[in-house]
Each structure stands twice: as structure tokens, then as C-alpha cells.
Amino acid sequence: MRSNKIYILFFMLVTIFVACDKEKQPEEKQTMKIEKSAHKKVVYQVFTRLFGNTNTTNKPWGTIEENGVGKFSDFTDKALKKIKDLGVTHIWYTGIPHHDVIRDYTEFGISNDDPDVVKGRAGSPYAVKDYYNVNPDLADNPAKRLAEFKALIKRTHKAGLQLIIDIVPNHVARNYQGLTNPEGVDDFGAKDDKTVVYDVNNNFYYVPGEAFKVPEWQNGYQPLGGENNPLADHRFEEYPAKWTGNGSRAAQPDVNDWYETVKINYGVSPDGRKDFNELPEGFENKNYQKHFDFWKDKKVPSSWVKFKDIALYWIEMGVDGFRYDMAEMVPVEFWSYMNSAIKMKNENAFLMAEVYNPDLYRDYIRKGKMDYLYDKVQLYDTIKNIMQGHGSTDHIADIEKWKKDIEHHMLHFLENHDEQRIASPEFAGNALKGKPAMVISATISTSPTLIYFGQELGEPGAENAGFGSPSRTSIFDYIGVPNLQRWVNDKKFDGGSSTDEEKSLRDFYKRLLNFTINSSAMMGAYQDIHHHNRYHTEWYNDKVLSYVRWDAAEKLIIVSNFNDSNHYGFDLQVPNDIIKKWNLKDGEYETEDQIYHKNKPTLKVEKGVGYIRIDVEPLESFILKLK
Known part of the structure; x- marks a missing residue:
């Protein structure tokens, strides 16, 4: 609710x-x-x-x-x-x-x-x-x-x-x-x-001296769609009235209140x-x-x-x-x-x-x-x-x-x-x-x-x-x-x-x-690379999101494209501080997408910065794992 x-x-x-x-x-x-x-x-x-x-x-x-x-x-x-x-x-x-x-x-x-x-x-x-x-x-x-x-x-x-x-x-x-x-x-x-309205050990709040009244129905609403039912008589016996679940203190709650429920008293006056x-x-x-x-x-x-x-x-x-x-x-x-x-x-x-x-x-x-x-x-x-x-x-x-x-x-x-x-x-x-x-x-x-x-x-x-x-x-x-x-x-x-x-x-x-x-990396570290690429990578935009996840056993690069009509291609950068944390030297590293295992781009590390070619279709995502 x-x-x-x-x-x-x-x-x-x-x-x-x-x-x-x-x-x-x-x-x-x-x-x-x-x-x-x-x-x-x-x-x-x-x-x-x-x-x-x-x-x-x-x-x-x-x-x-x-x-x-x-x-x-x-x-x-x-x-x-x-x-x-x-x-x-x-x-x-x-x-x-x-x-x-x-x-x-x-x-x-x-x-x-x-x-x-x-x-x-x-x-x-x-x-x-x-x-x-x-x-x-x-x-x-x-x-x-x-x-x-x-x-x-x-x-x-x-x-x-x-x-x-x-x-x-x-x-x-x-x-x-x-x-x-x-x-x-x-x-x-x-x-x-x-x-009384309230006592610390009462389970409910009350409206002393007043009986509960069913809300006034609006916009043509009727219980059970208007079906004839002996209990659907716009009456419900409750005396004294209790406060309604969402906190309404009225003996007759509004139709938009949680009128089918009553609020529990937890010792708050x-x-x-x-x-x-x-x-x-x-x-x-x-x-x-x-x-x-x-x-x-x-x-x-x-x-x-x-x-x-x-x-x-x-x-x-x-x-x-x-x-x-x-x-x-x-x-x-x-x-x-x-x-x-x-x-x-x-x-x-x-x-x-x-x-x-x-x-x-x-x-x-x-x-x-x-x-x-x-x-x-x-x-x-x-x-x-x-x-x-x-x-x-x-x-x-x-x-x-x-x-x-x-x-x-x-x-x-x-x-x-x-x-x-x-x-x-x-x-x-x-x-x-x-x-x-x-x-x-x-x-x-x-x-x-x-x-x-x-x-x-x-x-x-x-x-x-x-x-x-x-x-x-x-x-x-x-x-x-x-x-x-x-x-x-x-x-x-x-x-x-x-x-x-x-x-x-x-x-x-x-x-x-x-x-x-x-995946053990799912319980490991997270770091954003989205903002780095927004400033440093051509064609990268705010309909794409990228970040990395890793632990001692797995290193992941995750890229998602929220655009439902545009394909994007760019050389995604993995910043120097992440390359250091991953202990990667300059060179090439194989990756493989973990969802469909079809996309296998290469991560190239040059002068301490990683570059990986991403070609992502509309609504497509990759979870790229370094081998």
C-alpha cells in the first residue's frame, strides 16, 4: 500500500x-x-x-x-x-x-x-x-x-x-x-x-461518541460494481469510530482514504x-x-x-x-x-x-x-x-x-x-x-x-x-x-x-x-565510468550508462543502451585508476559478454588507460568479463 x-x-x-x-x-x-x-x-x-x-x-x-x-x-x-x-x-x-x-x-x-x-x-x-x-x-x-x-x-x-x-x-x-x-x-x-482517543496500551485510536460512517462514493463507484448484496447497504457498525489506516481521524473517512482499515496505535499520542x-x-x-x-x-x-x-x-x-x-x-x-x-x-x-x-x-x-x-x-x-x-x-x-x-x-x-x-x-x-x-x-x-x-x-x-x-x-x-x-x-x-x-x-x-x-563480482566493488566517458568519449551520451564491478575473481565492464531506436558505437574508456586497481599492464585483454556470450571485444590498455570498442544496438546491454 x-x-x-x-x-x-x-x-x-x-x-x-x-x-x-x-x-x-x-x-x-x-x-x-x-x-x-x-x-x-x-x-x-x-x-x-x-x-x-x-x-x-x-x-x-x-x-x-x-x-x-x-x-x-x-x-x-x-x-x-x-x-x-x-x-x-x-x-x-x-x-x-x-x-x-x-x-x-x-x-x-x-x-x-x-x-x-x-x-x-x-x-x-x-x-x-x-x-x-x-x-x-x-x-x-x-x-x-x-x-x-x-x-x-x-x-x-x-x-x-x-x-x-x-x-x-x-x-x-x-x-x-x-x-x-x-x-x-x-x-x-x-x-x-x-x-478515550488515546491510551498507550490501546491497540486503536478512537473518535469517542461518534459512530463510523461509510465514505460517500464518488464518480459512479459502487461496491461490487453495484451488484445487489445484502451487506452493501452503505452502513457498517463501528462504535465508537476508529482512526483510519492512513491516519484520518474523521468518523467518516474520505473515499480516497484507506477506509477499509484502521490504524494501529504504537504508543504515539x-x-x-x-x-x-x-x-x-x-x-x-x-x-x-x-x-x-x-x-x-x-x-x-x-x-x-x-x-x-x-x-x-x-x-x-x-x-x-x-x-x-x-x-x-x-x-x-x-x-x-x-x-x-x-x-x-x-x-x-x-x-x-x-x-x-x-x-x-x-x-x-x-x-x-x-x-x-x-x-x-x-x-x-x-x-x-x-x-x-x-x-x-x-x-x-x-x-x-x-x-x-x-x-x-x-x-x-x-x-x-x-x-x-x-x-x-x-x-x-x-x-x-x-x-x-x-x-x-x-x-x-x-x-x-x-x-x-x-x-x-x-x-x-x-x-x-x-x-x-x-x-x-x-x-x-x-x-x-x-x-x-x-x-x-x-x-x-x-x-x-x-x-x-x-x-x-x-x-x-x-x-x-x-x-x-x-557472479562473485556482484558482491564486490562498484565504480562509475559513465561520467568519465561523457567528457572524454565521442558519441557517448546520456542514454547510455556504463560502470565496472569487480572482486579478486572477476572483472566486469557493464554497458547499457536505453535508446529504443538508435545504435551507438564508441571507444569506451576505462580510466587509469581502475586499470591500476585491476593490476592491468599495457597490452590487450580478451572479454566476453556474460548474457549471450556472443560479443567478445578486446580491452586495449595504452599508457595506463583502457579502451574497448562498443557497438550497442537499441535496448542492448553487455556484461563484459575479462578473461
Whole structure:
């Protein structure tokens, strides 16, 4: 879920270089050494209920019976092997915790959900209704849905993949009801004092004396597209009203608010006072064990304990990590508390989060003990502008310089469930324009790479599913994903119905991603050579990007052409300082492209400067490895 006010700070930040190479504490050095010795990680985000759905009806607002739905069981051994073979190390199953859905599951003891506070027919995965169970839509037998998910965990691990699910600490569904809480676990709000706006141990914020009112619908919108439903009566009983997930304090939120959710109280008063301990100065340099020890004897708000217990429940079940929704809307001290507890159970847990304000990156990484944050406001937004034809590659080196001290922690992506599909007209209109961008995103740093399911097949997200609009694959309704369905090929998972263009694109992604997870240089050094060549190389321009990556075993020269119509030819220079670092003498050195192994230009070193002839076609990239 995206904040209504994204922090657009990039263009102020790219011109600022913050020297963050401070001396690290011994324990931090040890942590970084462990991280740097690992290979690159690749996360495959899959919207779980859409992956195995072979139904192609795609009726707006269609029911499960009309449009179909995917199941846990669709992730067969073969399907998981094919995902892993793409070059994937982690799979993020989106939409696992039980969230609101408009379907009658009362025979399984599940209450019906009210369309007036549910977005779409299949519901938002970010309006969680029960954190101790899973979405019944995903089970072949809803009565055994948790057992079916546990079986999926085993299959995923058997395939050699680690798995991630969502936790949404900022808000829960308006009608949260924990039907399967472990013994001794109270529901959110069960012990709240509802006569006050705020109490440190209340789980919610309240509007005392006022009842909740459903938003006034606008622009012809009606829940379920206007379909007759006994619960779609523009009423929802909630007294007193609770604050809405995005922070609206009105008893009647606006239609553009996150009206289907309520905000969790983490001990921050309405005037901003923090009613909990803050981390001592210098604690950003302490490891997770020290953070865990710090909180052991501290009294913390009730909501902190509830979400920590939820996270540990899933970790103990075998989940390998979490993606945290809108993490910056929750105090960083809470993340220190919860993430350190998770790491004490599983030090290799994969913890990634949405944080869109670059000013907060270092706090949420160092104090909050996040492993990875979205590199959205800087790298993604810049690359998107370039792909759309109105941006410049000149900005990218400045971005990498600004985040040099945290580059390993900035997760790279070109698509996810919040973003437009590359192939959609609203983004680039052509999946091939993602090829040079994908090379840059996957190779410019040591950080993980995220791929959204169907991205590797050029899925355009063109379907009108009901709630929302095309260009993003719907997360709110039952729908099919056409390009992916052709690859799924009646659950053969072999691409048998894919077009030649789709097969070729997937082959590109497979070659690139497998190279990155096997290349030691991907976890080594980076240096920009783009700006040197902008000043010293004829015909080189700001639609091309170049840099080098290396370690003791590999030396790589990476060149990408973002222009979709122009071929470029130039003698790329590798500056003297890099030649010295690589210990190269004057002479000739063979190279070979690591994507298709066809291009093999020679690097010539003369008077300590390297020259390599580059002839690059539109949207073409090379990863040239010195032999």
C-alpha cells in the first residue's frame, strides 16, 4: 500500500553527497563481512491467488466461479523448480494472511465481510482480518487452509527457495476478528478503553461518541460494481469510530482514504509524544543481539507485543522472512524491538520494507534493523523516467554515491504490485524497454533484485478487473494474468502456449538473473565510468550508462543502451585508476559478454588507460568479463 503523500525528494538529494564512510563498530564490521560474503539474492514476488489461475474469462467484478482463482496447490514441485531455475533465491507469496474477501465461508466458521469496507471482490491483502490464519480462497479445502499452507512451505524449501510473506503493522482490516488466535492471545482492541482517543496500551485510536460512517462514493463507484448484496447497504457498525489506516481521524473517512482499515496505535499520542523508551545515542551501530537485550527489561505498548508474537508465530512455522507494508508509518523503535526478536529466532530471516522517505533510510536500516528497503524514490523513479524517454542516465551515479554506505540494503525493482507494469501504455508501452533497465537494476550494486511475477513475460496489466484501473495487475479482484497463463500452459509450467516474444524475454531474464546470483563480482566493488566517458568519449551520451564491478575473481565492464531506436558505437574508456586497481599492464585483454556470450571485444590498455570498442544496438546491454 502506498502513502497518499510519497516523499519526492530525489532531485534535491542527487546533488548531495553525504560522506557516510564512518568507522563502524567491530560488531557492525562483522555483520557487513557476513553479508558481503554471500551471493546476490533475487526475490520473485508472486500474487498467490493469481499465479495458478487458468481461467481466462476476466469479467469485471467477476466472482471466483466466473473468473477463477489460484491455489496453494498450484505451486507444484515443477512450478517451484521453474521459478528457481529463473535465477530466484526467495519467493514472496503476496496475500497469505487471512484478509477480507467477499465470499461466503460461514460453513467454515468465518464471518462474512461487508462490501462497504472491502476494496474489490477478492479484497485487499493489506486489510488483514486474522493474522493467525491464511486466506481461505487459496485452499482446496478451506477447513484445512493452514495445513495446506504448511505443505507449501515444505515444497518451497524442498525446491531450494526461501519464502517471504507480508506483515502489515500499520493497520488491520476494519472488521478484524482473530478466530484462530493461539491460546492466551487477545484480539486487537479487546482490552481497549474506548472512551478515550488515546491510551498507550490501546491497540486503536478512537473518535469517542461518534459512530463510523461509510465514505460517500464518488464518480459512479459502487461496491461490487453495484451488484445487489445484502451487506452493501452503505452502513457498517463501528462504535465508537476508529482512526483510519492512513491516519484520518474523521468518523467518516474520505473515499480516497484507506477506509477499509484502521490504524494501529504504537504508543504515539495524537500530538506526537512517544510513550516508550527511545534507543540510546550510538545504538544505530549495535547489532541485533544488543537491541534485543535493550528491550528485554523495558515495558512496551500492547501493540508491539501483539505484532512481535504474530511474526514469531510465522517464523516458527517455517516462514523465512517478511515484507513490511508502509514501515515508515510505524516508529523505528518498534522495528528495533520486533526485528531483533525475529533475528534471535532466525538470524538469516529476510526482512524488507516500504520506506519512501530517503531521510529515514539510515534510521530504519541501522536503528530498525531492516535488512532491505525499497529503492523507489531514487533509483526506480530515475530509471522509469529514462525508460519513458525523458530522463538522463547522468543522475544514476549520483544516486549510488549518495547511498554508498547503505547500497547493500536498498532493494531494486522495476515492477511490484504497487507499480505499473513496464509494458503498460502508462509506463513504457513495451516490455523490451525493461531490458537495459533490468541489467542496471540487477547489477549496479550488491543489493537484492525483485521481480514481479509475469514481468519476465512482458505482462501489460491491461485487464479491467473491477476496483481500480488497468496498468497494474489487480490486487483487489479475481482475475487472470494472460501472459503468465500462457506460460503456465494448463499447469504444465513449460511456456508451451507462450509467444516467441514472451519466450525470448523470459530467456533474457533467466540468463541475467542466473548470472547475478552466481557472479562473485556482484558482491564486490562498484565504480562509475559513465561520467568519465561523457567528457572524454565521442558519441557517448546520456542514454547510455556504463560502470565496472569487480572482486579478486572477476572483472566486469557493464554497458547499457536505453535508446529504443538508435545504435551507438564508441571507444569506451576505462580510466587509469581502475586499470591500476585491476593490476592491468599495457597490452590487450580478451572479454566476453556474460548474457549471450556472443560479443567478445578486446580491452586495449595504452599508457595506463583502457579502451574497448562498443557497438550497442537499441535496448542492448553487455556484461563484459575479462578473461
